[in-house]
Amino acid sequence: MPSSVMPTSSQGDGHASPPAVSALGLRKSYGDKTVLDGIDLHIPAGSVFALLGPNGAGKTTVVKILSTLISADSGQAQVAGHDVAASPDGVRAAIGVTGQFSAVDGLITGEENMFLMADLHHLPKSEGRRVAADLLERFDLTEAAKKPASTYSGGMKRRLDLAMTLVGDPRIIFLDEPTTGLDPRSRHNMWQIIRGLVSDGVTVFLTTQYLEEADELADRIAVLSDGRIAAQGTADELKRLIPGGHVRLRFEDPRGYEAAATALRDVTRDDDALALQLPSDGSQRELRAILDRLDAAGIEADELTVHTPDLDDVFFALTGPGSVPHQPKENVR
Template sequence: MRSSVMPTSSQDGPPQPSAAVSALGLRKSYGDKTVLDGIDLHIPAGSVFALLGPNGAGKTTTVHILSTLIAADGGRAQVAGHDLAGAPEGIRAAIGVTGQFSAVDGLITGEENMLLMADLHHLPKAEGRRVTAELLERFDLVEAARKPAQSYSGGMRRRLDIAMTLVGKPRVIFLDEPTTGLDPRSRHNMWQIIRELVSDGVTVFLTTQYLEEADQLADRIAVLHGGRIAAQGTAEELKRLIPGGHVRLRFADPSAYRSAAGALREATRDDESLALRIPSDGSQRELRSVLDWLDSAGIEADELTVHTPDLDDVFFALTGTDRPHQPHPSHQSNTPDQPEEAVR
C-alpha cells in the first residue's frame, strides 16, 4: 500500500485501491458530547460514497472535519493525497463543498454568483467568464443567468450552488444533503448531475437523509450511529447483513408444490397460493443451490423471485430507529448535527 493511502482496516486483507478520502480513528467531541468516536473511512477515487445516519449522528461534523472547516480532536485523515493536519491548504485547493444551506447570494444574478466564485479562485477575467459560461450551459441555467438568484426555484439554486463549487475544478466534492427540500423531479436531475461528475473522475462524498438516494448513487455506503460506523459496504452487502431475505417459489401444479414442500422442510408454506419461501441472503451461490436442487429433483417452479431487505431495513436494524428521517420533498428539513450549531 502506498504511503499516500491511509489504511482503514486490517493489514491482513487485500490491498485497497487508491483513496481520495481516508480516515483512521477520527474523533470529535463538544463538551461531554462525543459526536465522532473513532471512525475509519476509505473512499476510492472516482466513486460516490454515501454517509447515512439519523439527525445528530455526526454526518455534517464529518464533512466539516474532512473539508478543514473544523479540527478533529483525534485520529488522522487524508483528502486528495494531502494530510488533514499537515497540509490543510492543499486539501482546500483540491475540494469543493456544498452544504445543507446554499451559498448562493440571492441579491445578485446567477452569472454574477459564478463570476464572484471565479474571482475567489483568482482566475483571470477571460478564463472566469469562459468557465462561467460553460458551467451555466452545463447546468441548464443560461436563460436564468441574468436574473436575481432569489427568483430561482429550489432545484435551480441547488444546480447553481454545485456549478459554483465546480469553478475551481475540485477533485473531491462534499455534498451535504444536496437534495433536501427538492421536489422529486429536481432530485432526479441532481442525481444525474452527480453521476456526470463521477464519470468525469470526481470523487463525491455524499450525506443524505434519503435512503433511496444512497441506494441509487453510492458505490459504497456507511451507516453512522452513536459516533461510530455501524456498518459499511455496497448497498447489496449491507442488505445481506439483515435477516429476512428469501427466495419465493410459486407452483401451478399442486403435486409439484406438495413434492417441493415435502422435501424443503425449512421452507415456509403458503398452501393457498402454492408458494414456498426459502430463507436466503439473495446471493448467487444460494440461488444456484436452489436451482440445482430443483433440477436434481425434477421439479419445475413456475415462478422464482428473490426478496432481499432494503436500505430502510438496514437503517432500522443498525440505528435502532423506528422510522428513518425521510422528509417529504416539499418540506424543507435542514436540521444539522445538533452540537454543530456553535460552529456555524
Template sequence: MTEPAIAANGLRKSYGDKTVLDGIDLAVPEGTIFSVLGPNGAGKTTAVKILSTLISADRDGGQVRVGGHDLAAEAQAIRAAIGVTGQFSAVDGLITGEENMLLMADLHHLGKHEGRAVAAELLERFDLTEAAQKPASTYSGGMKRRLDIAMTLVGSPRIIFLDEPTTGLDPRSRHTMWQIIRELVTGGVTVFLTTQYLEEADQLADRIAVLNNGLIAAEGTAEELKRLIPGGHVRLRFTDPGAYQTAATALREASRDDEALSLQIPSDGSQRELRSLLDWLDATGVEADELSVHTPDLDDVFFALTDTTNAAGIPDQSKETAR
C-alpha cells in the same frame, strides 16, 4: 496502490461532554462516491465540516489526509483541492446566476476572461444558461441546487463534499441531481456524500458507511450491507396443488402458505443458492409457476443498524470499529 482521496484514522470530535465522532476510520478511493448514512445527530455534517477544514477535530482527534495532504499541517492545500456544497444553499438570491458564478471565479482568483469562460461553460453544463441573467431568488429549488454545485466546480476541485444535496427537492429534480453527480465521478472527481435518502445511497454510492452515535456501525457496498440483515428468501408459487405438495414435502425448511400455494425458502439471494434451487426443481420434475427473490433493502439495514435494541440480531460492528 494509490493513496485514498480521503483517509481518516481515529477521527474524534466532542463539544464539552458530548461526543459527536468517537474515533471513526474512513478510506475513500479516488474517483468514487462514498456515502454516509445516519439519523439526525449521528455526526454526518460534523464529519464533512472537519474533512473540509471548516472546523477542527479534537486535539487528539486522529489523523486525516485529504487529497494527499495532512489536515493538521496543510489545510490550505486541502482547500485548494476540494469543493463543498452544504445543506443550505450558498447562492446569493439578490444577484443573478451569472453574477453568482463570476463571484466564485473572483474568489478563485481567475482572470476576467477565464472567469467568464468558466462561468458560461458551467451554466450551460447545468442547463442554467437561459436563467443566467435572472435573480437567483426566482430559481426553483432544483435550479438553486444546480447553481450551488456549479459554483462549487468553478475551482475544478478533485474532491467534492455534498452534504444532503437533494433535501427538499422533488423526485424529478432529485434524479437530475443524481445524473450530475454520476457525471462528476465519470470525470474523475471523488464525491463524499451524506444523505438521509436511502434510495440515493443505493443508486449512487460505491461504498456506504452507516454512522450512528458517533461510530461507524457498518461499512461496505450496498449489497454487502443488505446481506447483514436476515430475512432474504425465495418465493415459489404454484397453480398445481400436486406440485405444491411435492415441493412442500421435500423442502422442509420452507414456510408454507397453503391458501396461496406458495413456499418461502430462506436464502441470501446469491446466484449459488438460486442455481441450487433451480437444479433441484429440474431434477425432481417440479415446476413452479412463479419464482421471485426477495432480499432486504437499505431501509432494513438502516433501521437495524441504528436501532439501539438491535432487534435484528446483527453483529455490532461499531464496537469493532471503536477498538
C-alpha cells in the same frame, strides 16, 4: 444487531491506489457530548461514498473535519493526499463543498455568482467568463443566468451552488445533504449531475438521509449512529446484514408443489397457496443453488419471488431501537 465495520475490498489488479479520502480514529466532542467516537474511512478515487445517519449522528461534523472547516480532537485524516491538519491549504485546493444551505447570493444574478467564484479562484477574466458560461450551460442555467438568483427555484439554486463549486475544478466534492427539500424531479436531476461528475473521474462524498439516494448513487455506504460507524459496505452487503430475506416459490400443479417440497430443504409450506418459502439472502449464488435443485428434480416453479431487506430496514435496524422497519421489497421473477 451487527455493529462491526465491514472491511473494504481491494479493487483493480491488486495494486492499491491512494485513496481520495482516508481517516483513522477521528474523534470530536463539544463539551461533554461526544459527536464522533473513532471514525475510520477509506474512499477510493472516482467513486461515490454515502454517509447515512439520522439527524445528530455526526454526518456534517465528518464533512467539516475533512474539509478543514473544524479540527478533530484526535485521529488522522488525509484528503487528496494531504493531511487535513498539517496541510489544510492543499486539501482546500483539491476539494469543493456544497451543503444543504446554499452559498448562492440571491441579490446578484446567477452569472454574477459564477464570476464572483471565478475571481475567488484567481482565474483570468476571460477564462473565468468561459468557465462560467460552460458550467451554466452544463447545469441548464443559461436562460436564467442574467436573472437574480433570488428568483430561482430550490432546484435551480442547488444546481447553481454546485456549478459554483466546480469553478475550481475540484477532484473531490463533499455534498452535505444536497437534495434536502427538493421535489422528486429536482432530486433526480441532481442525481444525474452527480453521476456525470463521477464519470468524469470526480470523487463524491455524499451525506444524506434519503436511503433511496444512497442506494441509487453510492458505490459504498456507511451507516453512522451515535458518532460511530455501525456498518459499511456496498448496498447489497448492508442489506444482507439484516435477517428476514427469503425466496417464495408458487406452483399451479399440486404434484410439482409436493415434489419441490421434497427436493428442497428448510422450506415453510403454504398448502392453500401451493407455495414454499426458503430462507435466503437473495444472492445470485443462493438463487442458483435453489434453481439447480429444482432442475435436478425436473421441477419448474410457476412463480419465484425474492424478498430482500432494503436500506430502510438496514437504517432502522442500525440506528436505534423503537423504529419499525419498512416492509421488504419484493422482486418477482
